[in-house]
Every structure is written in structure tokens, then in C-alpha cells.
Amino acid sequence: MLKFENQPGLRFERGVIKSELIKSVGWSKGTDFCLLNISFSSNTFKYQSLTRKNPPQLIIEVREGKKPDESLKDDSRTSSFHRENESSELKDPREIRTVVIDPGHGGLEVGAKGKFGTLEKDITLQIALKLKAIIERNLSFRVILTREKDVDVSLENRAAVANNNRAHLFISIHTNSSYRKEASGSETYFLSLNATDEESRRLAYLENNSVEFEERISGGSEDELNMILWDMAQTAYIRQSSQMAESIQNELNFLLQTPNRGIKQAPFKVLTAVSCPAVLVEVAFISNPEEEKKLLTEEFQENIAQAIFRGVLNYLKSLT
Amino acid sequence: MTKKEITLLGVLFLCLVIVMYIFFRNQVKEAPLSSETHQKSERKDEEETIQKKKILLFFPSEEDSLLHGEEREIISSSLLIEEARQVVEELLKGSNEGYISPFPPETKLRELFLTEEGVAYVDFSRDIQEKHISGSSAELATIYSIVNSLVYNFKPIKKVFILVEGREKETLGGHINLSQAFKPEFDLVAK
Numbered sequence: 001m002l003k004f005e006n007q008p009g010l011r012f013e014r015g016v017i018k019s020e021l022i023k024s025v026g027w028s029k030g031t032d033f034c035l036l037n038i039s040f041s042s043n044t045f046k047y048q049s050l051t052r053k054n055p056p057q058l059i060i061e062v063r064e065g066k067k068p069d070e071s072l073k074d075d076s077r078t079s080s081f082h083r084e085n086e087s088s089e090l091k092d093p094r095e096i097r098t099v100v101i102d103p104g105h106g107g108l109e110v111g112a113k114g115k116f117g118t119l120e121k122d123i124t125l126q127i128a129l130k131l132k133a134i135i136e137r138n139l140s141f142r143v144i145l146t147r148e149k150d151v152d153v154s155l156e157n158r159a160a161v162a163n164n165n166r167a168h169l170f171i172s173i174h175t176n177s178s179y180r181k182e183a184s185g186s187e188t189y190f191l192s193l194n195a196t197d198e199e200s201r202r203l204a205y206l207e208n209n210s211v212e213f214e215e216r217i218s219g220g221s222e223d224e225l226n227m228i229l230w231d232m233a234q235t236a237y238i239r240q241s242s243q244m245a246e247s248i249q250n251e252l253n254f255l256l257q258t259p260n261r262g263i264k265q266a267p268f269k270v271l272t273a274v275s276c277p278a279v280l281v282e283v284a285f286i287s288n289p290e291e292e293k294k295l296l297t298e299e300f301q302e303n304i305a306q307a308i309f310r311g312v313l314n315y316l317k318s319l320t
Numbered sequence: 321m322t323k324k325e326i327t328l329l330g331v332l333f334l335c336l337v338i339v340m341y342i343f344f345r346n347q348v349k350e351a352p353l354s355s356e357t358h359q360k361s362e363r364k365d366e367e368e369t370i371q372k373k374k375i376l377l378f379f380p381s382e383e384d385s386l387l388h389g390e391e392r393e394i395i396s397s398s399l400l401i402e403e404a405r406q407v408v409e410e411l412l413k414g415s416n417e418g419y420i421s422p423f424p425p426e427t428k429l430r431e432l433f434l435t436e437e438g439v440a441y442v443d444f445s446r447d448i449q450e451k452h453i454s455g456s457s458a459e460l461a462t463i464y465s466i467v468n469s470l471v472y473n474f475k476p477i478k479k480v481f482i483l484v485e486g487r488e489k490e491t492l493g494g495h496i497n498l499s500q501a502f503k504p505e506f507d508l509v510a511k
Contacts, residue, residue, distance in 0.1 A: 105494055112455035112493070120454070155490060174495070177455020179420045180382055189456070266460060269490055269497040282456055 021045055021064050038062075098142045099135055099312075100162040102172035102270065103128035107152030112177030114292035121150065123295050124173045127283060130305035131173070138309070159273035163233065169244070170278035171308065172270050175295060177287040184291050186252040186304070187282045188311075190241035191234045191272060192265035233275035240277035243318065248281060248311030255307040277315075281308060371396040373403065377411050378468045378509060379419035380461040386510040387461070387468060390417050400474060405432050407469055408442060422461040424451035430486065438478035439501045440470050449484045454493025463496055464505050471504040479503050 023039045038060075046063050103124040105111030111120025125147070132143045144165050146158040153161075162170045176187065234241070245263040252258075271278045283304045284291040294300045373396040378387040394406040408429045414421035426447040433441040452462065467480040479501035483489070489498045 109494055112453065112458070155494070174456060176457050177453055178385070178457035179380055179422055179453070179461055180385065180457075182382065183385060183457060187456075266456065266495075267497045267500065267502075268456075268495055269499075270495075272497060280456075285455075285457075287453070287455060287458075 021062060098144065098165055098167045099169045099171065100144050100146065100165060100167040101128045101131055102146040102158050102161075102170065104172060104174040104270075106147050106150055109152055112175060112286050114286040114295075115289045116292055118286055118292050118296060120175045120177070120286055123175050123283075123286065123301070125150065127301050127305055128173050130301055131171070131308055134305055134309045135312070138313075155270045156273065158270050159233070162274045162276060162278070167274075167276050169312065170271075170274045170276055171248075171312070172268075172278070172280040173308075174280060174282050175284060175286040176282035178285060181288065183285045184288045185258050186249070186256060186284055187264055188245040188249040188252065189264045189266050189268060189271075189280045189282065190245045190278070191238065192267050193235060193238070233273050234271050234278060237275070237277045241271075241279055244277050244312070244315040245279045247315040247318070248279060248308055251307040251311040251314070252281075252283075252304070255303055375403075375407055375410075375473045376469070377407065377415075378465050378472070379411075379415045380422055380465065381419050381510070384510065385457065387465060387508050388419055388510050390415055390419060392416075400476060401432055401434055404434070404440060404470060404474055404477065405429065407473055408432060408466065411465060411469055420461075422458065422465050424448060426451060434477065438476055439481055440474075440477045440479070441481045441483055442466060442470070443483040443486055446485050449489060449492050452492045454495070456495045459492045459496040460508075462492060463498075463502060464508050467502040468504045468506065468509065472506075 021040055021042060023041045025038050040062075042064065044064065103121070105119075105121035105124060107121075109121070111124070113119055128145055129148075132145060135141055135143050142165075144161060144167070146161045147153045158172070159170075161167075176183070242263060242265075249263050268280050271280060284295055284300075286292050286295060372393045375392055375394055376389045377392050379390055380386075381388045392410050394403060394410065397403050397406075412423055412427055412429060414423075414425075424447045426445070428445040428447070429442070430445055431441075431443040433443075435441070448462070452458070463482065466482065470477050470480050481488075481501040482498050484498075491498055
């Protein structure tokens with residue numbers, strides 16, 4: 001049982017609980033205090049808790065003590081504005097287990113540059129590491145980065161990291177740059193299929209060679225057919241990718257208090273070969289000196305990572 | 321046809337065009353052996369027959385994230401490629417109406433080809449890639465300024481493939497896929 005100070009705007013959102021360990025989560029509200037009541041079906045469990053700011057939240061991680069293999073992670077996220085319990089909904093093995101985060105650029109390929117010398121490759125890695133930490137704290141997912149250091153990784157290899165690890169989600173992080181000095185704000189992209197004719201040609205090929213497709217898509221050799229098949233991998237996930245993009249963009253709009261910029265479509269090289277729902281987030285404009293300064297702060301990076309995380313959660317919720 | 325075969329055909333076609341280009345250029349150089357007076361009268365004739373043609377170029381603007389049309393005149397030619405070349409050359413000169421030039425100033429047009437299927441191959445000097453500012457918005461502005469300008473002005477051009485130093489490149493600055501022919505995006509144009 002947990003006791004909170006009652007604050008204006010504090011409300012309880014009940015999530016569906018499908019946990020073997022947590023029997024129920026209750027909530028009662030007094031004039032000065034609120035009580036969060038979690039009841040367990042077993043006495044053998046361990047828990048960890050931590051509090052975080054922006055948005056204020058209390059994270060309680062509960063694990064069953066006797067069965068470490070199953071690694072039940074029943075997280076109860078609580079904040080003074082909303083309380084969520086979605087991770088327990090996502091334990092179904094068919095559901096999302098691996099997230100690949102792609103920090104844009106790296107090594108000699110520095111990406112866009114800010115007026116004060118900030119490099120896109122550095123900011124994208126910092127935000128990606130923060131997002132990784134948030135996801136690992138809140139969900140029992142495996143999180144893989146396409147690079148953890150300042151190294152060159154080809155665009156094809158970034159997609160390959162997702163495909164070889166059988167990723168369920170792919171999130172590429174970038175900072176934008178424009179010729180317009182005033183350009184500002186966040187944008188979330190998914191792949192546009194510009195070369196429609198080529199796609200239909202490939203699909204026709206696939207229909208006639210479906211057995212080969214099954215056999216070869218899992219292979220890693222560099223023969224031409226394989227390259228073609230990997231090339232078009234994202235075409236099968238456009239609808240899901242657009243939904244994830246929308247969820248993330250909504251959270252970014254809310255965070256930055258900007259009017260809805262909508263989601264965008266463009267032929268991004270890094271997304272084309274990814275065989276799972278995939279988006280590319282342009283978190284802010286490094287070419288705009290004001291946004292460049294913001295991008296350098298821990299607080300802004302953390303807020304952006306949080307917003308992307310909430311967007312991913314909302315997307316996952318919409319699947320159930 | 322496999323991708324390799326297409327590339328091979330492309331290379332052969334390129335070689336043929338280059339050979340033809342050299343051949344014709346030599347012929348033109350050999351031609352003006354006639355007297356000066358003759359040359360002068362020829363020039364006069366040319367000036368009289370020069371016909372201008374209005375075209376529309378698309379540039380990004382400081383005002384919004386859209387492309388804006390700017391009218392320009394080029395010299396009419398019976399060769400579509402010649403007119404298309406002029407459109408790209410005019411784009412590279414930048415705007416006269418205060419719009420942004422989405423090209424590094426050193427960028428040169430090397431060649432322009434048109435396939436029977438209506439794909440224009442536009443080959444730029446390395447500057448377009450090496451000196452590009454990188455960034456998704458900047459790359460999109462550069463690409464669609466070219467693609468929209470060519471497709472808008474010439475009906476036979478349906479798609480545009482951007483080459484750098486005669487080769488297919490992955491991206492300009494790490495974002496937008498250049499290994500494909502682009503269709504125009506007129507949604508990016510200000511109404």
C-alpha cells in the first residue's frame with residue numbers, strides 16, 4: 001500500500017492486468033491523501049522502486065522470486081498526473097520484445113552541424129542512450145542500439161542489426177537541418193514508397209518465387225536476390241510504421257506545445273530494408289541556434305526520450 | 321533484367337553518349353573555318369531566330385517549409401534535353417526573388433540524359449554531395465527542387481534520378497535515398 005499527497009489533476013487510469021503475480025491494483029482518494037493498493041497472489045516476490053521527475057513518476061518493478069527464468073517484470077508506473085500499468089499487458093511472447101534504436105550518423109560521418117559546432121552524431125547518441133535506459137526501466141524488452149559509441153555504421157548495416165535481431169520496432173533518431181534559419185520543431189517520418197513501379201515489379205517476382213523468398217530472407221549472404229528482398233522489407237510494414245509515427249509525433253507535439261505538425265513521409269535510406277514497424281524521429285533543428293542550444297541540455301534530451309517512449313507505449317497499447 | 325544488367329546497359333549507354341558528344345563537338349570545332357564575314361551573318365540569323373520559353377523553377381523559402389515557383393526564361397530548343405539542361409543550370413544560379421538556393425554554390429551540372437521511359441538522369445559535380453549541409457529537410461529541399469522543376473516543365477519527364485560524378489550515390493548527407501528515381505512531390509509546393 002502506498003500513500004501519496006493528493007494533488008490537483010491527480011487521477012487514476014486503470015490498465016488491464018494480466019500478471020500472474022499482481023492480483024489487482026486499487027486506488028482510493030481522500031481529501032489530502034491518495035492510496036495505491038497493489039495486492040499480490042504470492043508472497044515470494046522482490047521489488048525495486050525509483051522516482052523520477054519530468055513527468056513526475058514512481059516506478060515499481062516487481063519480480064517473482066522463485067522463477068527468475070520467466071523474468072516477470074510487472075512495472076507499475078505512477079505519476080501525479082497519470083498512472084499506468086501497461087507493461088503487464090505486454091507479456092505475451094507474440095508481442096513486442098526487441099526494440100532497435102538507431103542513433104543517426106557516427107564516426108567520420110558527422111551528420112548535420114550546428115552554428116556553435118554541435119554535431120548531429122553526438123546528440124543522436126546521447127538521446128538514444130537515454131531512450132534505451134527509459135525503455136529498459138519500464139518494459140521487459142531487449143533494447144539494442146545500432147551503435148553505442150562514436151563509430152561509422154553503414155545505413156544497410158543499421159537495418160541489418162534490426163533484421164538479424166528479429167526486432168519488433170525500429171526507431172532512428174536524428175536532428176534536423178534546413179536551409180531555412182527559422183525552421184524549428186520535431187517531426188516523425190515513416191518511409192514513402194517513391195519507386196512504386198519498382199516495388200510492384202519486385203512483388204510480382206515474390207509471388208512467383210515465394211518458396212525462395214521464405215528460404216532466402218533469413219539468410220545473410222550478399223547475393224543479389226537477397227539484397228533485393230531486403231531492400232523492400234519495409235513495404236510490408238508501412239501502415240504500422242505510420243501508426244507508430246503518429247503516436248510518437250502526438251507526444252512530441254504535447255511536450256513542445258507545438259500545433260500538430262503531422263507525420264511525414266520521405267524515402268529515408270535507413271528505413272527501406274527494415275523488416276518491422278520503423279520510424280525516423282527528427283527531434284529538433286540543429287541548424288536553428290536556439291534549438292541547437294536546447295539539444296545540448298540534459299533536460300531537453302531526457303524530455304525528448306520520454307516523449308518518444310510514451311509514443312511507443314501508446315502505439316503498443318493500440319495494438320491490444 | 322537483373323540490377324547488374326541494367327547497370328551494365330546504363331554504363332554502355334553512357335559511353336555511347338560520351339563518344340557521340342566528343343564526335344559532335346569535334347565536328348562543330350572543325351566547322352567554323354569559313355570567313356569571318358560569313359560567321360557574322362550567321363550570328364545575326366541566330367539572334368533573330370532565338371525564341372524564348374517561359375519555365376517555372378521551384379525554390380525553398382524562408383517563410384515556410386514549402387517550395388515556391390519562380391518564373392524564368394530559357395532559350396527554346398528542338399531538343400528536350402537542351403531545354404532541361406537550361407532549367408537545371410538556372411536552378412543552380414539561384415533565385416532572383418529572394419528564395420533560398422538549396423545547392424552548394426560550387427555545384428555544376430555535368431550531364432543530363434533522358435531514357436525512353438521518361439526518367440531524367442541528372443549528373444552533378446561532387447560538390448552537391450561533399451558540400452551539402454546534410455539534414456533531412458535540407459536534402460529534401462535540394463532533391464525536390466530539381467525533381468519538381470524538371471517534371472513540372474517537361475511532360476515527357478516522369479521521374480528524376482540524381483547522379484553525382486556519373487555515379488549512383490546512397491544519399492546526399494546520410495538521409496534521403498538517392499538510389500532510386502524520384503517522382504515529383506507537388507504537395508511540397510506552396511499553393
